Amino acid sequence: MPAFELNKTGRAYDSLSGFAQAYVEAMFFTNCDSGDEDEFKANRLGTERLTRRALQRIAADCARFEADNAATIAECIAAGKTLDSIAHDFWFTRQGHGVGFWESSRGYPGDTGAKLDAAAKKMGEVYPYFSRGWIYI
Numbered sequence: 001m002p003a004f005e006l007n008k009t010g011r012a013y014d015s016l017s018g019f020a021q022a023y024v025e026a027m028f029f030t031n032c033d034s035g036d037e038d039e040f041k042a043n044r045l046g047t048e049r050l051t052r053r054a055l056q057r058i059a060a061d062c063a064r065f066e067a068d069n070a071a072t073i074a075e076c077i078a079a080g081k082t083l084d085s086i087a088h089d090f091w092f093t094r095q096g097h098g099v100g101f102w103e104s105s106r107g108y109p110g111d112t113g114a115k116l117d118a119a120a121k122k123m124g125e126v127y128p129y130f131s132r133g134w135i136y137i
Contacts, residue, residue, distance in 0.1 A: 009047055013050070017059070032129075050134075065090055072116055
């Protein structure tokens with residue numbers, strides 16, 4: 001990802017897995033896909049403003065994606081991909097961004113990119129939004 005410094009605040013964020021933390025980084029990089037005109041709003045609020053339910057949803061979705069795709073993820077890591085980059089691409093792909101697992105220049109070995117792309121799309125999009133200074137999903 002380009003130079004982006006996630007505003008990591010709050011102990012709840014620290015309790016997330018490394019994969020989920022990287023997923024949140026990508027989520028905040030895209031301003032939570034909220035459609036809010038203030039493109040840095042999520043990061044200005046910081047991770048401490050994720051609601052308890054939002055954090056639970058993030059943790060559950062990331063754990064499910066990792067578990068369902070463990071062998072493919074392991075193959076990617078063995079080929080030099082990082083867990084952080086895979087988590088970023090999980091967010092980008094499931095949300096329909098212009099980058100993600102499907103993009104050949106991302107360096108996924110063999111058909112792993114296609115497998116992870118299908119898995120991310122199968123999980124569907126999520127819809128974060130801001131209300132009263134909190135970030136909901």
